[in-house]
Amino acid sequence: MADNTIQGQAPPPHFKLNETLQRAIIHDRYGGNRQAGISTPAGYPFILIFSGATGQQHGYKDQWENDDVFSYTGEGQTGDMQLAKGNLALAEHLNTGKRVFLFEYVQRGYVQYKGELELIEYDYFTAPDRDGQQRMAIKFFFKRKGIALPYEPELEGIMVKEPSPKQQTIPPNETERKGLVTSRIGQGAYRKSVLHRWRFACAVTGYTKHEILIASHIVPWRDANNLERLDVHNGILLSPVYDALFDQHLISFENNGKIILSPALRASAYDKIGVTGRETIKNLSVENHSYLERHRNEIR
Incomplete structure (x- = not known):
């Protein structure tokens, strides 16, 4: 499709707040990794992040710290998380102009759109990896787009x-x-x-x-x-x-x-x-x- 080949000219996504969608349909439309928590569709100036309770077994505990601030754990299932790939894309999204859209799982294969976010900062913490080994992980802190804290x-x-x-x-x-x-x-x-x-x-x-x-x-x-x-x-x-x-x-x-x-x-x-x-x-x-x-x- 012509409209998803040139970054910066792609139309904005038409997600509705609290709308439940089948994740596969999102990727059918925009592309991007269908399994990763952080998906960066090629040719589109945005990043899709997916959060769910099942990730907690691998140290991925995401949550709303208050009504306006959401904390999100970076990607990487084993060993120390690196500030690369999807993690780097999130860390630099304000500089690159890529918008960040949050989806939370409501059941297997289905997600609910929770809004657009902007990065405040990120820091490190210790959490178990997929094999149960303690490792360094990255926590991103976002605020809702357009919200003045x-x-x-x-x-x-x-x-x-x-x-x-x-x-x-x-x-x-x-x-x-x-x-x-x-x-x-x-x-x-x-x-x-x-x-x-x-x-x-x-x-x-x-x-x-x-x-x-x-x-x-x-x-x-x-x-x-x-x-x-x-x-x-x-x-x-x-x-x-x-x-x-x-x-x-x-x-x-x-x-x-x-x-x-x-x-x-x-x-x-x-x-x-x-x-x-x-x-x-x-x-x-x-x-x-x-x-x-x-x-x-x-x-x-």
Whole structure:
């Protein structure tokens, strides 16, 4: 067909939001790899990305971090992911002018169109490959096309609690033998997920001074398994006073977000540090609840 041979002159695709399509029909029309998660049809100035729950068994956990930000795992089933081919196409799509369209699987062979995306940034994390070996993976963070985020992603200066060497339980792997530090690779993309999840604001107060906010786990690294350590729902973003109290199990939160004060401190002590006992987290997810329950069990 003449209209799919010259990049830049191809007509835009006519996908409708939330429309369910047979994936094979999309490729019949535009071409591109029919099996890959990232498909780059030749002659068309766009990239098709496909996301589904079945990919989680290979470390491909994609999700909406908030209403406007979607995180997508790069391609490569074994070994460390490389910034090449489809991954490189996504990383450079703003420079090359290629538009990105997201589809989510609803059943085998059928996908639902979820909209056009624009890259914010990407980072690295550790995840199992197809053979169950820990490897370096790439996480892309996209926003919906045309959306102005209500916060500015300023990652420099955000403090992140990282495990001490004694708390590391992931055994040494090929990546570490190459001189990379696995925990820090894993913390990069995880930190950004937590920041986007809480929209760069303290979960309790809404305070947005990036330089003093702290991203940490609800269930601590030492008590979590490998999946829980990188689950964004096990993350919370707090200003220093609340983070210190939360870390020491002197405060916790009900599933409805209401703060719980430990009797280990007197009411006058809470008053002196500005904690009233009336604080509430307004946007907890259902997935946060199981982690908070475990945190509440440790309150002093």
